[in-house]
Amino acid sequence: MGLTAEDISRLYAAHAEELLGYFARRTMQAETAVEMVGETFARAFAHRASFRGEQELEELAWVYGIARALLADFFRRGRVQRAALARLGVQIPELVHADFDRIEELAGLEAMRRRLGEELELLSGEHRDALRLRVLEERGYAEVAQMLGVSEQVARARVSRALRRLRSQMSSLREETNNA
Numbered sequence: 001m002g003l004t005a006e007d008i009s010r011l012y013a014a015h016a017e018e019l020l021g022y023f024a025r026r027t028m029q030a031e032t033a034v035e036m037v038g039e040t041f042a043r044a045f046a047h048r049a050s051f052r053g054e055q056e057l058e059e060l061a062w063v064y065g066i067a068r069a070l071l072a073d074f075f076r077r078g079r080v081q082r083a084a085l086a087r088l089g090v091q092i093p094e095l096v097h098a099d100f101d102r103i104e105e106l107a108g109l110e111a112m113r114r115r116l117g118e119e120l121e122l123l124s125g126e127h128r129d130a131l132r133l134r135v136l137e138e139r140g141y142a143e144v145a146q147m148l149g150v151s152e153q154v155a156r157a158r159v160s161r162a163l164r165r166l167r168s169q170m171s172s173l174r175e176e177t178n179n180a
Contacts, residue, residue, distance in 0.1 A: 003048040003059065011063055012041050017106070019067060024107030026071055030100040033107070036074065040067045112170065119169045123162050130158035131166075 016037055023033035043066050051062055104110065120128060126148075133144045134155075145155035 001052050001054065003044075003051045005045065005048070007059065008041060008045045008048055011044070011059055015060060015063065016041070019063070020103060021107045022064075022067065023071065024103055024109060025112065027074065028109055028112060030103035030107075030109075032074070033103060034099075036067070036070055040070055043070070116166070116170065119166055123165065127158050127162040127165075130155055131162040134159045135163075 019040060020033050020037050023036040024030055027033055027036070040063065044063055047066075051059065053059060053062060120131075123131070130144055130148060133139045133147060134141065139147070141152050141155050141159075144159070145152040148155060148158075150158075
């Protein structure tokens, strides 16, 4: 079956802004969100012949499948892969300050940042310290444990519990934002 270049253009025109919000809410970085939208559609274009659906809803689900895979890759590697963009000669648009502000507004990032700060304050000091050392300072679990005067297993548990609580709270905020 496959998609045409026109189909990809139509999907981009109809859903790029929505996808931009999707990425911005998850990465909390406007510039990264823009890059990821471009990469998603570059991959969709490159693999358009592999699409096997028949309906527009299936096309959108296929694009979001690409987006989810890209997001997983982003979190796994810590950066967006630029190889496909370079191969296709796609230029990432230069953004001005107003563009960043608009993307952050569209994605509700200010509310998410505020809520994250509130949720961090609600964590116990032990959990907050473990999370700060492991995530913000990027220290290994052995070092976190040593700095906190606990076993490595306890350090891992504190970080895990803190992340689980934050994930739960931020998921509910994302759902509220998506439904608004």
